[in-house]
Amino acid sequence: MEMTTENMEDKIVIKCKGEIEIHAAPDLKDEIKIQVNSGANMIIIDMNDVTYIDSSGLGAVVAGRISAIRKNMRLILVHIPAEIIKLMKKMKLYNLFEVYENIGDIPKNKLAG
Numbered sequence: 416m417e418m419t420t421e422n423m424e425d426k427i428v429i430k431c432k433g434e435i436e437i438h439a440a441p442d443l444k445d446e447i448k449i450q451v452n453s454g455a456n457m458i459i460i461d462m463n464d465v466t467y468i469d470s471s472g473l474g475a476v477v478a479g480r481i482s483a484i485r486k487n488m489r490l491i492l493v494h495i496p497a498e499i500i501k502l503m504k505k506m507k508l509y510n511l512f513e514v515y516e517n518i519g520d521i522p523k524n525k526l527a528g
Contacts, residue, residue, distance in 0.1 A: 418446060425456040428518070432464035435472030443472065447479030451486050458483060459518060463494030473508060480511060493518050
């Protein structure tokens with residue numbers, strides 16, 4: 416998996432590309448943890464270029480959500496591929512997250528914190 420991080424005012428966007436699986440999940444979990452401690456109001460994980468995610472990858476995202484909640488932050492998922500949405504719904508994880516099609520779809524009041 417490739418990962419890039421971009422600061423956008425009071426939010427951090429983590430863009431993931433490729434497979435988020437057992438070998439890559441710890442890197443994503445660590446990056447989310449770093450960004451939770453950065454002082455931003457929200458973390459957005461852009462999954463547009465994710466081709467596969469396994470239970471380890473989903474676990475990293477859930478752990479990130481828990482870390483964000485503890486700091487009164489939002490962790491939002493955008494651009495989730497249809498197959499991953501289907502998997503998240505099957506595992507009853509989808510409703511744990513704020514999910515939007517695009518970053519521009521996040522309501523303005525949500526961007527403020």
